[in-house]
Amino acid sequence: MTDHLHLQQLVAACHWIGAKGWAPATGGNMSVRQSADWCWLSESGKDKGSLTTADFLQVSIADNHAPSGRKPSAETGLHTLIYRLYPQANAVLHVHTVNATVLSRVEKSPALLLNGFEMQKSLSGQTTHLDTVPVAIFDNDQDIDALADRIADYAQTHPLRYGFLLRGHGLTCWGRDVAEARRHLEGLEFLFECEMQRRLLERP
Numbered sequence: 001m002t003d004h005l006h007l008q009q010l011v012a013a014c015h016w017i018g019a020k021g022w023a024p025a026t027g028g029n030m031s032v033r034q035s036a037d038w039c040w041l042s043e044s045g046k047d048k049g050s051l052t053t054a055d056f057l058q059v060s061i062a063d064n065h066a067p068s069g070r071k072p073s074a075e076t077g078l079h080t081l082i083y084r085l086y087p088q089a090n091a092v093l094h095v096h097t098v099n100a101t102v103l104s105r106v107e108k109s110p111a112l113l114l115n116g117f118e119m120q121k122s123l124s125g126q127t128t129h130l131d132t133v134p135v136a137i138f139d140n141d142q143d144i145d146a147l148a149d150r151i152a153d154y155a156q157t158h159p160l161r162y163g164f165l166l167r168g169h170g171l172t173c174w175g176r177d178v179a180e181a182r183r184h185l186e187g188l189e190f191l192f193e194c195e196m197q198r199r200l201l202e203r204p
């Protein structure tokens, strides 16, 4: 029952993401944790803005196995990595927004640094615009196992909070529940838009 409720909340989040234009074509993928060992992941290749609960497949968090035999997201390995790294993470959202895609290319360093924005407080634990919030950027890779290994290595020394960027690809973020993952997504996307505008307008 709780399971079904969480999946329904995730489906609502997918429709919201679709309406925002944050998962164009078949881009994006979404998941929710079912237990310590299992999660529900969106099926690969679907339009994520019009998913139903039947489009989510059970996947093993330990080894990405999907007992149904259907194909879960191509980026399954990034979702399960987050569930393994952060037991408090219960929902993961991956989107292809224009701001995340472009900013992650324009910023050449390993992290986008956000500073001076009130909306930083939309991110759990942030209490002031005066802090600098780093959002890690990983070079994109079609080899998701290799990408997941790189992210896991980085996370050993730089614990990831809220989410990370994939260069020229998009944003992956998470939360304690679907509501928090949505808030992090909306907050980060707003911050990316502000940072993009700031860089454009302050350009010498």
Ligand SMILES: CSC[C@@H](O)[C@@H](O)C(=O)COP(=O)(O)O
Binding pocket: 025, 026, 027, 028, 029, 042, 043, 044, 045, 046, 072, 073, 074, 075, 094
């Ligand atoms: C045009 S979709 C690009 C995909 O390779 C991927 O980045 C993505 O987000 C969706 O993949 P999916 O396998 O449907 O979850």
Ligand SMILES: [Zn+2]
Binding pocket: 027, 028, 029, 075, 094, 095, 096, 169, 170
């Ligand atoms: Zn993607």
